[in-house]
Amino acid sequence: MSDLDLLTQSLARNVKRWRTERGFTLDTLAARAGVSRGMLIQIEQARTNPSLGTVVKIGDALGVSVTTLLDFEQGPTVRVVPAEQAVRLWHTDAGSYSRLLAGTEAPGPLEMWDWRLMPGEHSTSDPHPAGTVELLHVTAGQLTLTVDGTPYRVPAGASASFEADTTHTYGNEGDVPAELVLAISVPPPAR
Structure with a gap:
């Protein structure tokens, strides 16, 4: 799997996870982020690679960092990024x-x-x-x-x-x- 595929899969998984954890519907997150519901569906289904601006808007609306949205896996308390x-x-x-x-x-x-x-x-x-x-x-x-x-x-x-x-x-x-x-x-x- 390419790095881009890993990022797309991670973004899909993490947007859905954080949206669910926050109790946001797709419509709620779309309104908070200023992103279309259709774009969110495509992101959560790993069918698109959104622009950096879109990822930042979604992160801001969810109250999580871009790092968290793109994280491949949960890390330990101390995390070293090579x-x-x-x-x-x-x-x-x-x-x-x-x-x-x-x-x-x-x-x-x-x-x-x-x-x-x-x-x-x-x-x-x-x-x-x-x-x-x-x-x-x-x-x-x-x-x-x-x-x-x-x-x-x-x-x-x-x-x-x-x-x-x-x-x-x-x-x-x-x-x-x-x-x-x-x-x-x-x-x-x-x-």
């Missing part, structure tokens, strides 16, 4: 990418990402649920972080934090690759 098992969820032909390094549920989803943005590229994120916070540290190049329409320059060695319940964009306006580590903390869903 470098070759980090999941690349977004990439461009120019060489930009994001890799999900690790995640946990503590008390809501908490994720750690490795990002590379090539010169001239950017990635926009939809607003996360209220109370979501992102922390980032730029390790190389310079990041242009735009939050709610306001750009902020974050050079190598600098860090930033922000409330991520508004549209935000990670961009590289420089002439060398920008590299950063990003942590996202999402509050648990209200019951």
Whole structure:
């Protein structure tokens, strides 16, 4: 079975598990996530590979991390993720990418990402649920972080934090690759 097939199967199993655990119908989850009921059915039946944005919306609506939705199996209390098992969820032909390094549920989803943005590229994120916070540290190049329409320059060695319940964009306006580590903390869903 290919890695993509494993991810598709894991996503199907975990979306259904967490939807059931939360007591959500397909219609309820569809409304909370802003995703069609038909898409959720296809995901739960492992008949589609949704976009990263769709997986993030479903995770946010369920109050679980992308890591949890893509987890192949339940792990022990201490979980070591080998470098070759980090999941690349977004990439461009120019060489930009994001890799999900690790995640946990503590008390809501908490994720750690490795990002590379090539010169001239950017990635926009939809607003996360209220109370979501992102922390980032730029390790190389310079990041242009735009939050709610306001750009902020974050050079190598600098860090930033922000409330991520508004549209935000990670961009590289420089002439060398920008590299950063990003942590996202999402509050648990209200019951």
